[in-house]
Amino acid sequence: MSAVSAEAVTAGAVRAGGGARRSGGEGAAPLAPRAKLLPALAAVYRAQLSRARVARIPLLFVATFQSVGIMIMMRGVVDGGDEARAVVAGSSVLVVAFVALNLLAQYFGQLRASGGLDHYATLPVPPASVVLGAAGAYASFTVPGTAVTAVVGSALFGLPMGHLWVLAAVVPLSGAALAGLGAALGLLAPRQELATLCGQLGMSAALLLGVLPAAHMPAPIAYARDLLPSTYGVEALARSFDARPDWAVVAADLGVCAAVGVVSLAVATWAYRRAAVR
Numbered sequence: 001m002s003a004v005s006a007e008a009v010t011a012g013a014v015r016a017g018g019g020a021r022r023s024g025g026e027g028a029a030p031l032a033p034r035a036k037l038l039p040a041l042a043a044v045y046r047a048q049l050s051r052a053r054v055a056r057i058p059l060l061f062v063a064t065f066q067s068v069g070i071m072i073m074m075r076g077v078v079d080g081g082d083e084a085r086a087v088v089a090g091s092s093v094l095v096v097a098f099v100a101l102n103l104l105a106q107y108f109g110q111l112r113a114s115g116g117l118d119h120y121a122t123l124p125v126p127p128a129s130v131v132l133g134a135a136g137a138y139a140s141f142t143v144p145g146t147a148v149t150a151v152v153g154s155a156l157f158g159l160p161m162g163h164l165w166v167l168a169a170v171v172p173l174s175g176a177a178l179a180g181l182g183a184a185l186g187l188l189a190p191r192q193e194l195a196t197l198c199g200q201l202g203m204s205a206a207l208l209l210g211v212l213p214a215a216h217m218p219a220p221i222a223y224a225r226d227l228l229p230s231t232y233g234v235e236a237l238a239r240s241f242d243a244r245p246d247w248a249v250v251a252a253d254l255g256v257c258a259a260v261g262v263v264s265l266a267v268a269t270w271a272y273r274r275a276a277v278r
Contacts, residue, residue, distance in 0.1 A: 044133025108186025109195025180264025
């Protein structure tokens with residue numbers, strides 16, 4: 001028998017293994033395709049909705065109670081007319097701002113600080129589906145509170161309720177604009193504390209610029225009010241309380257909300273990509 005050195009055996013095994021890997025690689029099955037946007041969006045939306053349902057319901061109650069309390073307080077200084085319409089519309093949209101802007105900014109800021117974005121980055125889903133799914137889930141929590149606030153405010157100030165169906169357009173469009181802004185603030189803030197601060201400042205701006213009647217504001221603040229996305233949702237809802245609303249102007253206000261929502265969600269998607277690769 002001839003003795004074979006250990007080096008020769010090892011070298012032969014390596015060559016044989018390399019050949020096996022090459023031959024196996026040629027017949028390897030391809031990877032599964034990347035998930036499409038809509039199915040991935042639906043999956044993320046359901047997951048976020050289920051995850052946040054228990055934790056966010058108490059906060060939604062706080063947001064609704066806060067808006068109703070503001071209307072009760074303003075009832076002592078506002079009798080009716082355009083001022084009452086502004087107070088009720090602003091308080092109703094404030095519920096959207098509290099959840100879609102404030103809480104979403106905090107959520108994405110916490111997700112970035114804790115490394116939770118790494119989990120989403122490993123999933124075979126488009127970045128837009130993550131942002132849109134989370135934004136849609138948070139905005140969905142605003143529907144009951146906004147409806148309750150609008151009904152209570154209409155009864156409190158004696159406003160007609162025949163056109164409150166406008167909320168079906170105001171809530172999703174205002175929610176998209178504010179949720180995109182909140183997600184972008186949370187993802188772009190360098191620290192979690194700054195994301196929380198930006199969310200709180202945004203909600204405070206929606207409170208002061210949306211609830212207070214525009215006719216009583218100084219000119220510089222009125223210009224700042226026009227820059228806030230929720231303003232156009234407030235204006236659309238306030239006009240719906242008229243006996244004969246100007247639906248063309250209402251549609252124009254909602255169109256501005258939709259345009260801002262597209263831009264803000266696109267910025268949030270870009271911010272998500274930027275934060276996920278770091």
